[in-house]
Amino acid sequence: MNKSDFKILKVFASSLKNRQFLNLPTLSQYSNLSQSLIEHHLKRLVKFGLISKSNIGYTLLVTGLDIYVLKILSNKNIITAIGPQIGIGKEAEVYLAHDSLQQDKILKMFRLGRSSFKQIKRKRDVNAGTNSWLLLNIETAKKEYDILTYLKDSSASFPSPLYRSFHCIVMEPIYGSRLSDIENLDYPELVLEKIISNMTIAYRKGYINGDLNEYNILVNDDNIFILDWPQAVRVDSTNADVVLTRDVNNIIKFFSRKFEIEREIYNIINIIKGK
Ligand SMILES: Nc1ncnc2c1ncn2[C@@H]1O[C@H](COP(=O)(O)OP(=O)(O)OP(=O)(O)O)[C@@H](O)[C@H]1O
Ligand SMILES: [Mg+2]
Incomplete structure (x- = not known):
């Protein structure tokens, strides 16, 4: 990949909101490269699976946006190396990474709606909807990044966000x-109390996680951290009580099943709501 490849990817990335397909004249106009040079690079980009060609033009693929974001992050020395994947879920791929000072960082790349997108692709055999799929992932990354930034100054234990580019967050x-x-906790009651206290801090700041369960909580000694905030809902939204009840229910069921701690759901909801 060279400078011109990235110039072309940049035109695709910057036009995501407005156009699904780009043609040679448009690419040439925005990149300041000649049409013949662009054609040469497009061939490579198609071959690498970063963009695709159809009879109505060229369109950016997920891998193309991934590569473009990684280039931005490395130019800024935010991420200069990627290590093992530490999480893969319905919504994102999470990698351990390094910055230019060899410090550990976390890179979360959103992959929301991956399976339904695959179905669309399979059915129509074109890249229908790639842009709207990418835009959905960009929006979701932005939402999580903004919430983490907003929650950052609270005394609670949530991941510290560092940077967002398109559909990726660095933490x-x-x-x-x-x-x-x-399998074992020395003081499970204490861990449960800490979860409740962090939920209370988030609630006071206006948010309910909305996907709280044992998979989205990390434990280090007796400290707990609540991850995964893109689906968080505001405490004043109409479904807030339903979402809060579900979150609390997930947690008390887990502690009952695994550590035989029994807690009353409405008692915990009242604590979180400060009643
Ligand atoms: N800041 C972080 N530090 C360490 N590990 C992290 C961090 N963020 C995410 N992870 C790891 O990556 C996993 C997935 O992260 P997260 O829950 O945010 O994404 P997700 O798309 O919801 O994944 P899933 O659908 O599996 O829940 C976490 O369970 C955790 O193991
Ligand atoms: Mg998760």
């Missing part, structure tokens, strides 16, 4: 194990 790492993977 500080949290060293710990998923609550779901832990």
Whole structure:
């Protein structure tokens, strides 16, 4: 990949909101490269699976946006190396990465709606909807980044966000194990109290996580960290009570099942709401 490849990817990335397909004249106009040079680069980009060609023009693929974002992050020395994948879920791929000072960072690349997108692709065999799919992932990354930034100054334990580019977030790492993977806790009551206290802090600041369960909590000694905020809802939204009840229910069921701690759901909801 060279400078001109990235210039062309940049035109695609910058036009995501407005156009699904780009043609040679448009690409030439925005990149200041000749049409013949662009044609040469487009061939490479298609071959690498970064963009695709159809009879109505060229369109950016997920891998193309991934590569473009990684280039931005490395130019800014935010991420200069990527290590093992530490999480893969319905919504994102999470990697351990390094910055230019060899410090650990976390890179979360959103992949929301991956399976439904694959179905669309399979059915129509074109890249229908790639842009709207990418835009959905960009919006979701933005939402999580904004919420984490907003929650950052609270005394609670949520991941510290560092940077967002398109559909990717860079965060500080949290060293710990998923609550779901832990067999024994010395003081499970204390861990439960800390979860409730962090939920209370988020609630006071206006948010309910909305996907709280043992997979989205990391535990390090007796400290807990609540991850995964893109689906958070505001406490004043119409479904806030339903979402809060579900979150609390997930947690008390887990502690009952695994540590035989029984807590009353409405008692915890009242604590979180400060009643
Ligand atoms: N800041 C972080 N520090 C350390 N590990 C992290 C961090 N953020 C995410 N992870 C790891 O990556 C996993 C997935 O992250 P997250 O829950 O944010 O994404 P997700 O798309 O919801 O994944 P899933 O659908 O599996 O829940 C986490 O369970 C955790 O193991
Ligand atoms: Mg998760």
